[in-house]
Amino acid sequence: MSRYLEFDGIGKAFPGVQALRGISFRAESGRVLALLGENGAGKSTLLKIMSGDLQPDEGRLLRDGEPAVFSSPFHAIKSGISVIYQERQIMPMMTVMENIFLDDAPRKMGVVSRKALKRQTQEIIDRFGLPIFPTETVGRLSVAYQQMVEIMKAYRRNSDVIAFDEPTAPLTDTEIAILFKLIGELKAAGKIIIYVSHRLTEIFKITDDIVILKDGQLVKTVETGRTDERELIRAMVGRDIGDTYSELKRNDVLGETVLDVQDLVTDVVHGVSFTLRKGEVLGFAGLAGAGRTEVVRAIFGADPIISGQIKLDGKTVRFKSPRDAIDAGIALCPEDRKEQGLVLLRSLKDNISMPVLRKIRRAIFLDKKAEVDLARRAVEKYSIKTPGVDKVVVELSGGNQQKVILGRWTSDKMTTKVLIFDEPTKGIDVGTKAEVYQMVCDFAKAGMGVIFISSELTEVINIADAILVMHNGHITGKVNREDATEENILRLAMLE
Amino acid sequence: MNNQSTVRRLLRNKTVSLALVTVAVVALFFFLSKDGSFLKTRNLRGILNMVSVTGTVAVGMACLLISGGVDLAASSEACLGGILCAMLLRAGISWPLALFLAIIYGAVAGAINAFLANVMNIMGFIATIGMSSVYTGLAKVFTDAKFISVNDKEFQKLGSSAIFGFVPVPFVIMLALMILYGFMLRYTRFGRRSYMCGGNPQAARLSGMSPNRTTTVLYINCGALSAFAGSVLASRMHSATATAAQSVAIDAITASVLGGISFMGGSGGIAGCFVGLMLLSAFNNGLNVVQLQSYWQLVAQGALLIIALCVEFFGERARLKALKRREP
Structure with missing residues (x-):
């Protein structure tokens, strides 16, 4: 031995x-x-x-x-x-x-x-x-x-x-x-x-x-x-x-309700209700498999809903596909960047224009120039480190890949009202994490409602205005930012 | 990277380098063949005739592969398409209608493939192997394993006439299709969606695209083009049989893969497919012209594909290594 x-x-x-x-x-x-x-x-x-x-x-x-x-x-x-x-x-x-x-x-x-x-x-x-x-x-x-x-x-x-x-x-x-x-x-x-x-x-x-x-x-x-x-x-x-968190420029002006979910039921989600206001960052905490991802996927039209009501800007909506949700102004940065977020072997530009192809066309053709401009603006806005917009995304680092997805959802061709982040800082380095946090706050400032799912408790506690804790497909509690500690969130997350 | 000369950049381009290989293969067979018979008009015309049927199928196959599907039943769809067309002609239906109905059959066959792959969630690979057997069987039932002759003079012209007395019409049709679909893939939204859905269907769906709808269209398209190709073949041969077009599916896939279209979907293009097709055809025909024994031809054809894939693998590995060295 x-x-x-x-x-x-x-x-x-x-x-x-x-x-x-x-x-x-x-x-x-x-x-x-x-x-x-x-x-x-x-x-x-x-x-x-x-x-x-x-x-x-x-x-x-x-x-x-x-x-x-x-x-x-x-x-x-x-x-x-x-x-x-x-x-x-x-x-x-x-x-x-x-x-x-x-x-x-x-x-x-x-x-x-x-x-x-x-x-x-x-x-x-x-x-x-x-x-x-x-x-x-x-x-x-x-x-x-x-x-x-x-x-x-x-x-x-x-x-x-x-x-x-x-x-x-x-x-x-x-x-x-x-x-x-x-x-x-x-x-x-x-x-x-x-x-x-x-x-x-x-x-x-x-x-x-x-x-x-x-x-x-x-x-x-x-x-x-x-x-x-x-x-x-x-x-x-x-x-x-x-320090990372105290340096954040947070948004403290909350607007009216933008998303209202009542009694959402799917295969794994059992009656989830919550509301999201404009300018609010709503955190979702819980253990892996608690149903957080499933809640947002259902709202986004990616998974079937069994029952429940979703109101966007006061209007009842039911999305049959992510396409419908995107058109209504909901965007999702999925949990697994490589599996669900990006087409790794295609270029940065191709990945950014994905949801807005119909807006950058000239007759039946794609307007390639408009597409390149769109991608360039995203590269500039998020300081994505890349030699050009034709770079294949598999060759970018994790943080830059995440920025590509952000660029996709926040381009000027999109009218995103609700932006959902599912584990956005997974596998990216600390410096970029701080950038992502600031972006989340910036989106809130711009008046979007932000849903922020994370398994890192310190992160949720410090970023979100309020935290919903999930366990086994249920919401087991809502904790406001002032009262949030790792202990009380963990207790709710591990409810037996 | 930026100060690279145009020549080097062109050589880096897979399609261009493959085209050079094709030229080399052509030259090789030219010198190997008796008094250069490989490049005699008669033989060239034969190559173009062969290419046009396989190439028409390859257009549909390439698009389908790019979007993440595959149709191994393309051969039998072509074969049965040709037979249906011949049977309809014999029943006295005018040739445009007969051709149209044969194409409709192909589209329906494609729709069945799409249904099996997208709705029943059977792997396209397996589903189309199954359907292939069904169509081959039906072809034998319909023909009773005999020739069905095509006597319609007008229809015969479709496959056997030539422009300038040299370039076969089917080849011109195939070229037109290649250009059309090449443009479609490169410059339209549908083309872009095909690449993105093939590259990562999950990500495409979550970005508002519909991978199922995209592949469904391309399955139908591949079936229709296959049936069309089979009809053209029947027109050229003045008959249809249950053993026609047997290898077109595999040849179309081979040409696509040689040309840089990934079996995994999401990459490659029609230009590569075209060059791959020319290489494959020149090679296959060359083996014939130099009178290599047919068993050995089979060996050589397989080896060509395997070697191409290995070259691709080493190239990719070298590229990744170079990439790693460049980064800090």
């Missing part, structure tokens, strides 16, 4: 962004090391290098001083490294035992022995004291237990190094307690544990060492006992987080 895993000068670049630069630190056996950093700091990239999914451009990994090269995830797993990602790596249609022994089932004369498989799986389940059965289909388990299955898989592989990528994000309090107990046992067994999260309270609860990344660089290594939250935040953000 190896005693330590060392990162030695790791560097990695992607087109348009240096994801990691000169990362060196050491994770020791029997200790939990926290990898801390904002979104886009490079934590996930580092994990992917560790798991053999990506190859570093510079630097190397060492185990007990010996260089370790993982040319593929297969190699990394074989040499005892397991990474448990946010996106589950399970086979939902298969059983617990099949998942745990996926790559190495016990055999009898070359054929998988179900009996041995079941017995050995039960032993592992008992070892962790979990109330699940070897023959259950994994897809039917709750998210938390699916994660436990992954941990058991790593345990079964006898991995020396187990890394967790934000494991608590989808879990409830009770489930988190079980997870922490498991991690404690792995630690006692002398495993090297790397724990990625940006929830500070957790970090203080279960980790021994902390490594802080910022914009792809290592800014601080510290023992957990010798630091406090304030110091960590300052290291993560580069300055006191308060």
